[in-house]
Amino acid sequence: MKILLIQHLYFLNGIGGTEKICSLLANVLISSGFQVEIATNDNVIGKAVFPLDKNVRVTNIYDASLEQIEEIPIYNYRGRNLLLWIKYKLMKKYAKLYNRRLIRRMGGEEKLYQHNLRNRAIAWKRYIDRLKPDLIITMSIGSLLEITFGNTFSIPILNSVNGRPDYDYSNVLGGRKPYMVELLTNCFNKLDGIQILFDSYREFLPSTFTGICRVITNPIPRVADTDLVKHSNEKARCKIVHIGRLDTECKQQHIAIGIFGKLAKKYPTWDLEFWGTGVDFERLNLQIVNLELSDRVFLRGFTDNPIEKIKGADIFIFPSKYEGFGLALAEAMLVALPSIGFITCSGVNELIKHGENGFLAKDNIEMEHYLKQLMDNPSLRQRMGLTGNRMIKDYSLENMAAGWLALIRDVIKTKSNG
Incomplete structure (x- = not known):
């Protein structure tokens, strides 16, 4: 067949x-x-x-x-070069005129x-x-x-x-x-x-x-029990991790950076790490620089082994606006990381059981509150992490x-x- x-x-x-x-x-x-x-x-x-x-x-x-009869893309120039501004302004006017005539010719x-x-x-x-x-x-x-x-x-x-x-x-x-x-x-x-x-x-x-x-x-792939995160282990530095394409419209990594920026001074031994590539790399990098967090927040790029990266972390943060499933979230649960997401996010609100394997926040303020709870309490991270690991085992x-x-x-x- x-x-x-x-x-x-x-x-x-x-x-x-x-x-x-x-x-x-x-x-x-x-x-x-x-x-x-x-x-x-x-x-x-x-x-x-x-x-x-x-x-x-x-x-x-x-x-x-x-x-394939295509419209001319319209480009908005955002630089400060006057000659380029004039050039792109003229190109934009031409594109709009061309597109109007094309649509009229095609009947709409x-x-x-x-x-x-x-x-x-x-x-x-x-x-x-x-x-x-x-x-x-x-x-x-x-x-x-x-x-x-x-x-x-x-x-x-x-x-x-x-x-x-x-x-x-x-x-x-x-x-x-x-x-x-x-x-x-x-x-x-x-x-x-x-x-x-x-x-x-x-x-x-x-x-x-x-x-x-x-x-x-x-x-979700299986891992050995020896690969589960041990939250009771003493560490010089702790890590909050996120995996996903860099897309602030959907994945909303800028929210995680903003929340971490408010907590960074109180928690000097914690870092925030992102794995993934996408169109919003420059926007997120600029946010990190403006918050003076370049030595604490890292955009690591693409990984073909996300579970290995997740295993080195302590908390998984997933502030997406919408998801279908949240594969990276499920992989974080697999290795016993407690997770935080938004209660309004589809997929995330199916995988995270509030208070059991992580927290579901209604807004940024609640997300900051729950993140602090996890950062302060290794035993809570351990309990929620192991609960998440048990819950995800049927996803085989x-x-x-x-x-x-x-x-x-x-x-x-x-x-x-x-």
Whole structure:
């Protein structure tokens, strides 16, 4: 049986949670005897970052000759060079004029969007018809829209949801036009099955979905008991750690830096460490410099071994605005780190049980308060850390594999009987 996994963007060179789960899922399916291919459509040269079984094939169907009519990006110059300011001002005016004429010529913004989408969907149809997979798994509703817009497939299609489902199709996080929301919402009726991360996420599925839904959590690797953090050990310096892409809109690392800045003088033996890369490196680095914390707060960059970095810490701080699951948070719990997040953050408020394995704060003031409690009390860190380790043990690769194999079996059986 041949299974096609589709992540239409960012799989090549991607270091995010979706890329990691896509690779893990491909390996699980290979080990279960399936043929597996991962396909993307991205104007990049690169490869999968996370380990893949040698039998997993990765295909990029990108074709530079495929017509995509694009607007000219608008750039706001923020420097102080007068000549460059004039140059970019003129470029901006030209871009706005060009874009208005283009949208008018195409019959509106929605028509332009659909024109480009339809051309990509045609390319996907040609590729899928040649490959002839027995099952398709899309890694997002965006990927599902890419392959199904104007197309019809008799092949059963599943979707893997690596976030809260409404983040995938609604405008709850901003940035989507009403016509995009409508297209994405309607896509759910193309699905035969869907995987979600938590049972509570069922309520965020749209009424257009009528297929089979299963809760299949992300897997967390096992560690030996000797690798658990021992909070009773004496240390010259202690560490608060965060792992995630540097993205202040979602991950909100600036909040952690601001809170630590208020506590730094009172706790001179504590440091704050970030692992990850992203668009907000310069913003965060400037914040660190302005707070005169360059010798206490560190932006370490990318790591391919997050658990090893987490093991050297004492507290895990995760001030995200929204998450789907919070893989780094789960890995912190695995090695017995107590964690702090916001009670309003999806995913985080599923993994952290307030007062048991960490704290859920309602705002920055509460987060500072709970952070101080943990910094002051090694025995509290030890108790919460061990509780978190016990709670996370069911999040295994074996359970993930069993869940996916059962979903695939049930969907194929339903499809063949229908």
